[in-house]
Each structure stands twice: as C-alpha cells, then as structure tokens.
Amino acid sequence: MDLFEKIKANRGPIGMHAKESHGYFTFPKLEGDVKPRMGFRGKERLNWSLNNYLGLANHPEVRKADADAAAQYGFALPMGARMMSGNSDAHEQLEAELSAFVNKQETILCNFGYQAIVSAIDCLVGRHDVIVYDAESHACILDGVRLHMGKRYVFKHNDVEDCEKQLERATKLAEAQGGCILVITEGVFGMSGRQGKLKEIIELKKKFNFRLFVDDAHGVGTMGATGGGTGQEQGCQDGIDIYFGTFAKSFALIGGFISSESDIVEYLRYNMRSQIFAKSLPIALVKGALKRIELMRNHPEYRENLWKITNALQDGLKKAGFEIGLTNSPVTPVLMNGSIPEATNLIVDLRENYNIFCSMVVYPVVPKGVIILRLIPTAVHTMEDVNYTIDCFSKIVGKLKSGHYMSEKIAAH
Numbered sequence: 001m002d003l004f005e006k007i008k009a010n011r012g013p014i015g016m017h018a019k020e021s022h023g024y025f026t027f028p029k030l031e032g033d034v035k036p037r038m039g040f041r042g043k044e045r046l047n048w049s050l051n052n053y054l055g056l057a058n059h060p061e062v063r064k065a066d067a068d069a070a071a072q073y074g075f076a077l078p079m080g081a082r083m084m085s086g087n088s089d090a091h092e093q094l095e096a097e098l099s100a101f102v103n104k105q106e107t108i109l110c111n112f113g114y115q116a117i118v119s120a121i122d123c124l125v126g127r128h129d130v131i132v133y134d135a136e137s138h139a140c141i142l143d144g145v146r147l148h149m150g151k152r153y154v155f156k157h158n159d160v161e162d163c164e165k166q167l168e169r170a171t172k173l174a175e176a177q178g179g180c181i182l183v184i185t186e187g188v189f190g191m192s193g194r195q196g197k198l199k200e201i202i203e204l205k206k207k208f209n210f211r212l213f214v215d216d217a218h219g220v221g222t223m224g225a226t227g228g229g230t231g232q233e234q235g236c237q238d239g240i241d242i243y244f245g246t247f248a249k250s251f252a253l254i255g256g257f258i259s260s261e262s263d264i265v266e267y268l269r270y271n272m273r274s275q276i277f278a279k280s281l282p283i284a285l286v287k288g289a290l291k292r293i294e295l296m297r298n299h300p301e302y303r304e305n306l307w308k309i310t311n312a313l314q315d316g317l318k319k320a321g322f323e324i325g326l327t328n329s330p331v332t333p334v335l336m337n338g339s340i341p342e343a344t345n346l347i348v349d350l351r352e353n354y355n356i357f358c359s360m361v362v363y364p365v366v367p368k369g370v371i372i373l374r375l376i377p378t379a380v381h382t383m384e385d386v387n388y389t390i391d392c393f394s395k396i397v398g399k400l401k402s403g404h405y406m407s408e409k410i411a412a413h
C-alpha cells in the first residue's frame with residue numbers, strides 16, 4: 001500500500017474532523033494582544049483558554065523588555081547549540097535565577113519544553129533501568145517513555161497504592177538486571193487540574209530506591225508561596241530529584257528548563273541529545289525570561305490575584321451546581337453530559353451569542369457522553385468576568401439539559 005494513500009484514508013482521531021472543525025474548533029485564530037478579551041472572527045470575546053496564568057504576556061514591562069532585547073540582539077544570536085557556540089552569560093544568569101526560583105542546585109535551559117522532557121527521559125535511563133509513570137501523563141512524557149529501551153510500568157492516575165505496587169514490580173526487575181528506577185509524574189495535571197500526589201510518592205522512597213522526575217509545566221509560577229512550584233506547595237520540593245518547568249505557561253514565553261543536583265544537570269548538559277544537537281534559545285528570549293522572573297519575584301500580587309480569580313471561579317461554579325472534578329489548581333474543568341454534536345452546538349452558542357471563548361474536551365480524550373469545558377483563570381481576569389461567565393454557563397447548561405443543542409445545528413461558520 002502507498003504510504004500517502006494510507007494516510008489519506010486515516011487522518012487520525014482529531015484530524016478526521018479537520019474539514020468541519022478547522023479554523024473554528026481547531027486552529028482558531030485569536031486576534032490582538034494576549035489578554036482576557038481578544039478578538040475571534042472580528043468580534044471581542046472573553047477568553048478563558050490561555051495559560052497566561054500571571055498575566056505576564058501583555059505586561060508593559062515584559063513587552064518593553066522583549067522589544068528592547070529583540071532590537072539589541074535580534075533572534076539569531078547565539079548561533080549554534082550551547083555546547084558548540086551557543087552559550088552566553090545571559091543563559092547562565094537565567095539558569096542561576098531559575099535554580100533559586102525553584103530551589104534546586106542547578107538548571108539547564110532547554111529550547112522547547114516538550115523536547116526537554118522527551119530527551120531528558122531518554123538521557124537519564126538505560127536499557128536495564130525501569131520507568132514507573134502515571135497513566136495520565138502528558139504526551140511528552142509518554143513519548144519519552146516510548147524512547148526507553150527498557151521496561152516500564154504504568155500506575156493508575158494519581159493512585160499511590162498502585163504506584164507502590166508498580167514500584168514493587170520495578171524493584172524486583174531492577175535488582176535482577178542491575179538497573180535503577182525513575183518515577184515520573186506531574187505537578188499539576190493540565191486537563192483535570194489535580195495536583196500529582198508528590199508528597200505521598202516521595203514517602204515511598206522510604207521503602208523503595210528510586211528517583212522522582214516531576215513535570216511541573218502548570219505548577220511553576222502558579223503554585224507554592226513564592227511560585228516555586230507544586231513541590232513547594234506540598235512542602236516536598238527537596239524530594240523531587242528532577243524538576244521540569246516550561247516557559248510556555250506562567251512565563252508567557254517559549255522554552256523550558258530542568259533543575260536538579262549540579263552533577264545531574266552537568267550530566268544532562270553533556271548527554272541530552274535534543275540540546276547537544278539543536279540550536280540554543282535566542283538571547284532575546286533569555287532576556288525576556290529574566291524580566292519575567294524578576295516580575296514574579298517582586299510581585300507576589302500577580303499570583304495572589306490568580307488565586308483570587310481561581311477561587312471565585314471555582315467556588316462560584318460549584319455554588320451554581322457545576323461539577324468541576326477534583327481540581328486543586330487554577331485549571332478549571334467544567335463537566336457536562338452530552339454528545340459531540342451537542343458539544344459543538346454549545347460551543348458555537350457560547351462563542352457567538354455569549355462571546356465566551358474556552359476550550360472544549362470531548363471523546364476520545366474523555367469518555368463518550370462527557371463534555372468538558374476547560375477554563376484557565378489568570379491574574380488579569382476580573383470578578384465581573386467570573387460572574388458573567390458563571391451566569392452564561394448556567395444558561396447554556398439549562399439549554400443543554402432541555403435538549404436545545406440536540407434539535408438544531410447552530411451555524412456560525
């Protein structure tokens with residue numbers, strides 16, 4: 001069979017809907033600056049779909065720092081990978097500041113968060129080592145695990161008992177073949193908003209010999225007394241052996257970092273293929289990240305405001321009778337019941353008639369019949385935004401329950 005023919009016959013679980021969804025449900029084009037009110041198809045909408053947690057994306061000092069750095073350095077500098085010709089004082093300064101921010105000895109900057117995780121997993125374990133990981137891990141963790149040539153055991157999502165069971169199996173195997181164990185989980189799971197059970201997993205170190213790798217993409221900057229992440233929030237940052245943060249969310253930038261003991265970070269610097277064989281982050285971005293971390297350090301009120309909005313949104317939704325699962329982070333999933341056609345009609349109604357833009361999650365990401373509207377509060381949303389949204393959600397869920405979205409195809413595009 002011809003490869004292209006095969007691909008044309010099977011576009012993948014999301015791609016198969018591309019014709020109807022492209023430009024509206026998928027690949028929508030948001031217009032204007034990154035803030036709670038952005039354009040969509042020429043009209044202003046209240047936006048709850050961006051991980052701009054601390055509101056830094058459009059902060060005047062951030063915009064100025066980015067513009068100044070771009071004017072001074074351009075985006076080419078430095079050319080090459082860090083190891084060969086792409087290092088700079090700015091990169092090293094940012095690494096030092098990030099280490100202090102997440103309370104680890106040392107940090108390596110990475111050009112993309114996703115690649116960083118895939119490549120770090122690949123680099124840390126060998127064929128005799130065993131990986132134990134959470135079943136609902138992000139795609140980048142799953143891809144990293146796929147690269148692993150040794151054995152892996154998956155534990156039920158956030159289930160510490162099952163994690164222990166898998167650690168027992170992993171320990172037997174690792175001992176038999178002279179390998180080590182790496183446990184991987186997340187600080188905050190991006191779909192459900194649940195924090196990973198880091199403290200409980202770290203407790204298991206008393207019984208088992210393993211190292212813990214935590215993807216804290218959603219936790220860095222948002223969780224903990226100073227934004228140091230979910231380990232800080234749970235009082236167990238020291239028990240996280242390898243800590244990952246991305247710049248793609250609360251930092252409102254691009255890139256990522258891994259922090260750990262100095263020896264381990266040095267090992268990563270000299271062995272992580274995605275960083276050795278790829279261009280380093282432009283200095284302009286690094287300078288932008290330095291400005292962001294300065295603002296995070298000096299303005300705890302951004303995080304406090306994020307939590308004020310988060311708590312108002314989550315409490316208000318619950319009071320209005322909504323099911324928001326087990327979130328204990330800003331990520332706010334609103335669960336409803338309905339078919340995929342109902343979900344698409346509902347989203348169109350929400351966008352076109354209530355001017356609210358949020359992401360929708362349906363089967364196959366969640367079970368059939370479940371619709372999740374995922375809201376990401378930020379420090380720059382207002383209480384009016386919260387109250388308006390809860391009010392509109394009450395209206396649309398009333399329509400959903402009455403069968404309104406079943407009966408007609410709401411056309412908007």
Ligand SMILES: Cc1ncc(COP(=O)(O)O)c(C=O)c1O
Pocket residue numbers: 112113114115117138140186190215217218246247248254255256
């Ligand atoms: C949990 C998690 N890990 C890793 C990543 C990848 O990070 P990046 O966008 O920096 O590549 C994401 C998404 O951005 C994420 O949500």
